[in-house]
Amino acid sequence: MVVLGIVEGTQGGMGTYLISFSLLRNDSYDDRLDRIMAEIQAGPWWGETGSLMICEAPEPIDEFCARVFPPWNFDESCDITVIFDLESGEARSLGRLRDYNLYNLVPWMKRL
DSSP states (O other), X not given: OOOOOOOOOOOTTOEEEEEEEEOOOSTTHHHHHHHHHHHXXXXXXXXXXXXXXXXXXXXXXXXXXXXXXXXXXXXXXXXXXXXXXXXXXXXXXXXXXXXXXXXXXXXXXXXX
């Protein structure tokens, strides 16, 4: 269960990211989830719904994605994530998306 973290106003140069992800439940699920959550929770964050997270991070979106979802945390063959920068409007997707309507709804979404 994801619990509430505190998100205060964005500080200069920081990104505010909305993240949704789904990990395949396999033998490495708990370890991968723990590592991803540790990266997301490195700064101010919110995750009360359990299916969506918001956090602040000092890096641009592509660097944020690389830090939070590296291959040892995230298996692109079975996991999925979408990340939105709430300040710049940029968006990224990663993993095995099956419903490509996402790209019709968010045409500026870039696939990593």
